[in-house]
């Protein structure tokens with residue numbers, strides 16, 4: 001080990017030569033000091049009495065005591081400095097004391113036998129030099145070398161105080177350094193437990209169902225090792241070995257496909273990845289959005305609390321969201337729900353609309369709108385002014401879109417059913433466009449556990465391809481000269497870089513007439529500007545990422561663009577209006593805006609319509625049952 005502390009602990013006795021050398025060194029040093037102070041002579045009597053005083057003092061002052069009294073001594077010295085005469089006198093006196101004491105210590109022919117012996121015993125008695133370890137295993141006393149031998153030789157006084165104090169500090173620093181070194185050496189030399197299973201253990205594991213408790217423990221241990229690989233990894237094991245085992249364990253413990261487990265794992269540090277996987281095991285809190293077209297959040301909260309709903313505002317970043325903890329009534333069937341005062345909506349879904357920031361009287365396109373959570377929010381923020389085009393390529397899904405639009409009382413909305421890649425051919429010149437793109441859903445695993453095993457590599461090629469086409473269409477459908485907007489918001493409920501930063505970066509490259517701008521969102525992590533060797537435009541940091549483990553919201557991604565100039569693919573405002581009129585005509589001719597499209601004749605819709613009719617009548621003070629016979633006539 002070679003460290004001083006270790007030497008003291010182990011107590012290896014010095015050889016006779018070593019001991020003699022030490023003794024000689026000590027003698028020389030003390031003699032030198034004695035010589036320096038020998039200039040002042042003292043009478044034999046006073047020498048004797050002072051020597052006695054010194055001897056007593058020597059016994060009292062241990063190395064430790066000196067350390068403790070250091071501060072007091074320094075203060076004392078300051079006082080002494082103020083009185084030079086007194087100081088000189090005291091110095092001389094003390095130096096004489098030391099000189100006398102040292103002289104006596106080394107004077108074998110001292111007349112005073114007792115005093116001389118006492119002095120010698122103090123410093124050179126072998127029994128004091130060594131502390132014997134009586135418990136030595138071999139039955140022999142094991143001598144321990146004393147640490148304080150040199151310090152005990154010197155007496156603290158005004159003259160040597162500063163140097164002594166400095167020396168103690170140096171010794172302390174050295175000791176601390178050595179202790180640290182010793183710990184380091186110990187941790188390096190100590191064999192580290194290998195938490196990775198052996199070949200035999202792997203064979204055993206293969207024949208049995210996984211012991212989930214053991215798997216979980218190993219996951220935690222491997223994560224710990226990966227966080228401090230240099231100090232915690234077992235000898236001869238590579239980082240790859242640990243990661244491979246961890247990914248296998250994550251798949252068997254959480255139920256992910258190896259492909260998706262690795263994709264997600266690569267987004268975070270090992271510890272954060274584990275947090276993400278764990279957060280997906282717990283559903284996000286139920287949240288609702290107040291429909292400000294019909295009520296205020298305060299009034300809605302009061303009404304729901306009165307019905308036994310336990311709730312609270314979602315957070316400072318939204319003035320319309322409420323988080324539901326528990327409820328004595330079904331939250332999707334209260335009279336407030338049926339009256340369209342709120343919509344059940346994940347908190348993360350508010351974010352792209354907040355970023356879009358739609359203004360009154362604008363023309364806005366929601367490119368992929370069904371079932372309408374965001375469309376109805378846009379409509380509310382615009383206070384039912386202007387026009388919101390709510391498009392979705394899936395006709396079946398437009399039913400729920402229309403149902404929500406009706407229930408929430410959005411009267412500024414037109415529903416359409418195009419493949420959004422057709423825009424701006426269908427219609428363009430919008431002030432703002434929201435593209436809440438179809439995605440793999442890796443951000444909503446807490447809601448849809450099937451994502452864990454159903455997503456394949458193909459999905460992460462095909463879906464981003466569609467997303468890129470849709471985003472270019474969105475950019476080309478916005479009016480670069482819009483007085484109030486010229487804004488495009490791209491969002492996904494996926495955390496995969498292929499669907500987020502890579503798509504946005506592609507759009508920036510293909511459409512130099514757009515730039516990324518601040519999202520205006522109070523929460524969210526910065527988007528990646530590079531990922532696994534791939535570099536993105538630096539402005540990607542303006543985009544925002546959301547994770548279940550950081551904000552307790554679904555995994556989400558939001559990017560906000562500003563269109564700064566027209567592109568060859570744009571349609572101007574006039575042709576957009578013409579296209580809009582043409583599209584309407586076409587839709588009417590094809591019977592799209594008719595009973596066969598998003599009609600309300602199915603059972604589910606009828607049920608809701610009947611209920612809301614009844615509520616409407618009750619509000620007017622009419623008994624709904626009393627009106628029935630009349631309608632039958």
Ligand SMILES: C[S@@+](CC[C@H](N)C(=O)[O-])C[C@H]1O[C@@H](n2cnc3c(N)ncnc32)[C@H](O)[C@@H]1O
Pocket residue numbers: 349367368369370371372373374375391392393394397418419420421436437438439
């Ligand atoms: C994430 S969801 C939209 C959710 C919606 N924005 C909301 O807040 O309720 C994606 C939607 O994109 C639609 N979609 C898929 N491909 C499309 C396309 N090529 N054009 C337009 N919509 C498409 C899907 O039918 C789906 O409803």
